[in-house]
Amino acid sequence: SGGGCEATVRIVSPQSGTTVRGPVPIRVEVEGAKCIERISYQVDGEEVIAAETSPFDVLLDPSKFPDPGPGSHPLTIVVEDQEGNKKLQDESIDLAFDTSGSTPGASDTPPPLEEGQPGSNPQPGNASASVSVLEIRDFSIRLAKEFSSSKTEYKYDSDFLREVQARTSEYAVEGFYERARPFRDAINTSFIGEQGLDQPLGYVLAMSRSRFVLARGRNAPATGDATAPEGLWQMTQAFAQSNGYSGRCGTETLSEQSQRCAALVAAAYSKALFVSLFEGDFVYAVACFGMAPQQAGEWRTRLPPDRSDFWKVINSPEQRERVVRFFAAGIVGQNPQKFGLTRDRPLASLYPKK
Structure with a gap:
């Protein structure tokens, strides 16, 4: 429903298209925060976490809510003011959720060294x-x-x-x-x-x-x-x-x-x-x-x-x-x-x- 609160909230991070494999910080940019009582973060229209204090950033932990399943899922924001009016924000981002531990595209973390490889008995540089x-x-x-x-x-x-x-x-x-x-x-x-x-x-x-x-x-x-x-x-x-x-x-x-x-x-x-x-x-x-x-x-x-x-x-x-x-x-x-x-x-x- 509409309301008098004209605040706008935009998701700054993560970017749309991100694959979530564990807890990920959600950072937002807020204009007109004074009238905000609560911000609801929703995946597929279902609330997964909320924030009640500025700057309204949260940690989205996929282990704390049901697995949305394959494909992309919209993360939307609903702003609630002091009078209980709720307003869905125009901007949303799409997230994919992979909690299996596998990495579909590429891994950013180098694998460990194996026995017999140069450096497998690491001698860190002393400088x-x-x-x-x-x-x-x-x-x-x-x-x-x-x-x-x-x-x-x-x-x-x-x-x-x-x-x-x-x-x-x-x-x-x-x-x-x-x-x-x-x-x-x-x-x-x-x-x-x-x-x-x-x-x-x-x-x-x-x-x-x-x-x-x-x-x-x-x-x-x-x-x-x-x-x-x-x-x-x-x-x-x-x-x-x-x-x-x-x-x-x-x-x-x-x-x-x-x-x-x-x-x-x-x-x-x-x-x-x-x-x-x-x-x-x-x-x-x-x-x-x-x-x-x-x-x-x-x-x-x-x-x-x-x-x-x-x-x-x-x-x-x-x-x-x-x-x-x-x-x-x-x-x-x-x-x-x-x-x-x-x-x-x-x-x-x-x-x-x-």
Whole structure:
């Protein structure tokens, strides 16, 4: 029913199209909050959580309400004023819910190292803690310049830099160069030779997503699970097939030791994201890695014209995580000595010789 409260509430985070796999914070932008008594958050028209105090942000925990089932489900907001009048807000977002623990598109968390792999008996770099936020900023600027097609002069938020600084410890472990070297030809051929992408891209994506660990035990296709993340880029067979990227692989899979198929798929997908969709605006392409191109395109249409301050533009925790990991992995991968990794060489040593 209508009422005198003219407040408007808009969901800022997560983005429409997000897949919820666990508790996720819902952030809102509120105008005219004085008349609001209560905000009801509803999935498929059924209340799942409510907020009664400003700023009215909540933690949406799918374990606290019945599983909505497959497909996308609208998350809507109903504002209630002091007199009990309720008003459904115009804007809503679509969410998918996956509480099975499987990841349909890609996994953003690198798998653990296995016995016998370089670095499986980790010797963390002894310099990680001494790399300052100011140095992280300089390294970030330098990394961004390696992406020649990027026309955006990015701003580096201090909170972002601190998160990158903290995350570098996860990548500053001896052995990444030895693990990467066997995949040099596959990466150089697919990412650089065939797709013409910036030289660091295939390497930094792989470093950020898998640390060059195939994790055969976890990714083994023998399980028949097409939704299990596989290979250096932690993608899934289901994702590759549904988006038309697996045709060139023949009988090979994403977890083959050669990683030829995985490189073909990841490079073709990266070309669609980084070049066709985001036109070199690589931070936003990284944020979307794992999303279907159509889904990423829909997200892109909602971005502001000025995207330089990406930490203020990107609100999804999942997308922020991808960007932080990309920078942390790239910074360690290009500056191993700075992180005490005396036996590792920079990833740039693996690029094709000009």
